[in-house]
Amino acid sequence: MADHWVKLELDVAAFDEPRFRPYVERCRAAGIRFTTLAELGDTPEHRRALYELNKECSADIPERGEFYSYEEYVERRFASAGYDPHGVVLALDGGTWIGMAVTSVHPEFAFNEMTGVRAAYRGRGVAIAMKTLGLAFARKRAATTVRTFHHPANTGVIAMNRELGFVYAAF
Secondary structure, X not given: OOOOOEEEEEEHHHOOHHHHHHHHHHHHHOOEEXXXXXXXXXXXXXXXXXXXXXXXXXXXXXXXXXXXXXXHHHHHHHOOXXXXXXXEEEEEEOOEEEEEEEEEEOOXXXXXXXXXXXXXXXXXXXXXXXXXXHHHHHHHOOOOEEEEEEOOOOHHHHHHHHHHOOEEOOO
16 A cells, blocks of 8 residues: 555444434435345355456546456455455445445454445445445444545545544554
8 A cells, every 4th residue: 555545444433323324224215225245145256246346446546557357356355364245235226236345354453445336326325325334344343443545536535434434544
């Protein structure tokens, strides 16, 4: 990770989940279904679909560069010690995967690996809803801190995380 990226962390105990639950309910009322990779089935087909969604959603991360090959993605995402398919929150519109929020759990913290929503679905609260569910997963796994980082030009995502209660950190 480059030193210029914005590092954020959240005290899980301080997260005001009831404040953000309405985002989940509004999305559900609009026909968006939330699930996890564990609930759908952690299958090769679903892993490939997650890869494609992650690749598409990562395309507008400033300075992201070329996305990983599928083989590299498998190694980085699924072979990681912190990987848990219960921590892969997915948003679906019918059969279309429209968003993802991946949280991994490590001995000292949980890490929000990636939150992304397909461009056509942005601005509807889907990302906040998925992050709310991802933070509930971190709490269930007894994580006390969730960390994430962003390119400084990714101001919308930084603002969203700050609204959720993330603070600047120096990890």
